[in-house]
Amino acid sequence: MxxxxxxxxxxxxxxxxxxxxxxxxxxxxxxxxxxxxxxxxxxxxxxxxxxxxxxxxxxxxxxxxxxxxxxxxxxxxxxxxxxxxxxxxxxxxxxxxxxxxxxxxxxxxxxxxxxxxxxxxxxxxxxxxxxxxxxxxxxxxxxxxxxxxxxxxxxxxxxxxxxxxxxxxxxxxxxxxxxxxxxxxxxxxxxxxxxxxxxxxxxxxxxxxxxxxxxxxxxxxxxxxxKKIENNALEQNIQNREKELKKAKEKERETIERQNKLDARGKGKQEKSGVSRIMMNTLRNKAENSTSKLKSIHQDKIENIRENLHDLKGNLSGIDKMKINFDNSQLHKGKILAKAEEINFSYNQENLWENNLDFQIISGERIAIKGDNGSGKTTLIKMILGETKPTSGNLYLAEKKTVYIDQEYSVIENELSVEQQAQKFNLTNLEEHEVKTILARFLFFKNDWDKKCEFLSGGEKLKLLLCCLSIQNLSPDMIILDEPTNNLDIQNIEILTSAINDYEGTLIVVSHDNQFLEDVNINKIISL
The missing domain is CATH 3.40.50.300 (P-loop containing nucleotide triphosphate hydrolases)
Structure with a gap:
């Protein structure tokens, strides 16, 4: 035990x-x-x-x-x-x-x-x-x-x-x-x-x-x-508190207006009845103190509701806010992006794959590359990226814009700050406040903007990368993910899944995580 x-x-x-x-x-x-x-x-x-x-x-x-x-x-x-x-x-x-x-x-x-x-x-x-x-x-x-x-x-x-x-x-x-x-x-x-x-x-x-x-x-x-039940209850609680806050503000306004009318009416009566100036000042001070006390009571109530609302919202995951706003890829569905005919790669005159590979990658497909450790998945990715050529067979690669996201998120430059990294992707010259608004949507707030990227966790680098792609607002024709879930907690896997499911271009994933492959709707497998 x-x-x-x-x-x-x-x-x-x-x-x-x-x-x-x-x-x-x-x-x-x-x-x-x-x-x-x-x-x-x-x-x-x-x-x-x-x-x-x-x-x-x-x-x-x-x-x-x-x-x-x-x-x-x-x-x-x-x-x-x-x-x-x-x-x-x-x-x-x-x-x-x-x-x-x-x-x-x-x-x-x-x-x-x-x-x-x-x-x-x-x-x-x-x-x-x-x-x-x-x-x-x-x-x-x-x-x-x-x-x-x-x-x-x-x-x-x-x-x-x-x-x-x-x-x-x-x-x-x-x-x-x-x-x-x-x-x-x-x-x-x-x-x-x-x-x-x-x-x-x-x-x-x-x-x-x-x-x-x-x-x-x-x-x-x-x-x-x-958790779904809890989150539904949380969202309902937030809605109820927001209504309560609105009512409290209306109540405060109505109470103050009513008190001001009563004070004005009382002052008029006192002036008509010939009350002395000293007594008038005393009564006015009492009325002001009464109004101030009412304001204080309502302000305390409003502040308590506001703080409670802030705490409740802090428990929301923020996943729904983290969407990549891509323009759609300019490639038409069905275009051949890659075609392999009898390709192989040899190390020391020994072929990597027992059988030569034949496959096509069509625009809009969602493909998983599967195989045990050492089966050549990384080598095949490098071929699709055009970084490595097969030693035998023919490989046709169409012109295309590709984003390659590896396990270390090496697109993120460690020596840059969070804000500098975001600005590197600001190809459409967004205003500074617009970039910072998008950073905030991906949960990078003012105290994060000067933080060096080298100090970000794997999950934080993922969110910054998604944020940068959203700022860039240019949809790649193909996204390649290499073991994307290895360094992520479950919440960040859900964020990545949600973002990828909003993407309409071609997706290639290398992963041993069957649940992730299922969740991003893989419809074709290249097995090594």
Whole structure:
């Protein structure tokens, strides 16, 4: 069992990342942990794993915990056995088998005589080569590093497994292995992921915000339905508060007007009745104080409603506002943009693809390029972009305007500020205030405009790129997306999906995210 009680965490700059975190994870329970980019999901996993200390609260666990991080660069200088934390045990086993049966070696081994067999079985299950265990991690691909740490689950046999975005570098084949493992294991799981197929395999969904965790008693689809109900209630609440604000302002105006009429009428009566000047001043002061008090009461009420309305609106996602306003592509539907006849590409005189490729790309199509890691998806993209030529066969490419969006959003220039980046796309000479209005629509406000792009998260870079394309207002004939969802939280995936579905040109997507491919209405597949 895992218990989190009243956890909070403070960043080095003294900002509170999250507080009031309370959660219980029971034996064999499988939980999803979701939240917007920057909400602290990875930090919370590190606290549970014992790598970070909370500012307040405590973590109580009677489980043996195994943690799979999202980023592996910190292990590059380590060997495979060191990264997996099995180097000392393997060395102790070797020395014991060589005759050095010391108390220290026996204590390190801890009767784990089958560790070598488990390593072999785990590597086979996760489709890993028979690596030398002293090989440095820096020589492995992102997918191999992920599979290596997944293999560690079988090697260490923990009670509780923490996973941070485990499908990021996995192809379809290895994602299926992970899905099968999640469904069949009796281990307790707490998984951070944006992979909606994976999230639907888990028992409960926990949403992390700055102010705590909300637990939904079902998988991601259940959570989505509950959020729709909550959002509908939120929008209704906002409409009611807006009506209440309007009524409060009308009430204030009517009350002040009525009070002013009463004051004027009273003053006239007093003048006719010959009340002394001193008494008149006293009565006038009382009337002014009364009017001022009424104004203050109504202003306080209006301000309270306004603040509540602001807080409610702050809970809206803003997705509906983030639309790309493209002019339509000038290409007619059905125009051939690319035609491949028996093409292939060779490395060291060896063909990349077993069978030569034949395909056409027609204007208006929505195409997915699918294939396992190493199947040549990036090479094919470079051919379609005209950056690489096939070494055999013929490839026709029509003149076209193409936007290529890679995983790092490298169209965004890190050395520029947010506003400078936006102005680079201002090809139609919009006024400065018009550019800033569009920036605000994509949730970049005044305090963001001078921020360097290098400090933006993946989700923020995506939103800035969509904003820039909207400012440019020139529809490309083709958009190519290369693993676009890898670094995005679910909210930003929804923003990207919504923006892409407004686009009417040709779309090519390389992605292992089947849910995303379905949501952007892919109608053709090039399979490698």
């Amino acid at each position: 895992l218990i989190l009680q009243d956890l909070s965490y403070q960043l080095p700059n003294k900002d509170v990342l999250f507080s009031n975190i309370n959660l219980t994870l029971h034996s064999q329970e499988k939980l999803a942990l979701i939240g917007n980019n920057g909400s602290g999901k990875s930090t919370l996993l590190k606290i549970i794993a014992g790598q970070l200390q909370p500012k307040t609260g405590f973590v109580k666990s009677d489980s043996n915990v195994y943690y799979i991080p999202q980023i592996f660069g910190q292990f590059n200088d380590l060997s495979i056995s060191e990264a997996l934390g099995i180097d000392k045990k393997l060395m102790a086993l070797k020395e014991i088998l060589d005759g050095s049966v010391t108390e220290e070696n026996m204590e390190i081994l801890n009767d784990d005589w089958t560790i070598e067999e488990r390593i072999k079985e785990a590597f086979e299950y996760w489709n890993l080569p028979d690596f030398e265990l002293n090989l440095k991690l820096e020589s492995l691909s992102g997918g191999q590093k992920t599979k290596l740490f997944l293999a560690g689950m079988m090697i260490h046999q923990p009670d509780l497994i923490l996973m941070d975005e485990p499908t990021n570098h996995l192809d379809f084949t290895n994602r299926k292995l992970l899905y099968d493992f999640i469904q069949s294991t009796s281990k307790s799981l707490l998984i951070v992921s944006h992979d909606r197929v994976l999230l639907n395999l888990l028992d409960k969904t926990c949403e992390l915000t700055k102010n705590g965790i909300s637990v939904y008693g079902g998988n991601y689809d259940f959570y989505s339905e509950q």
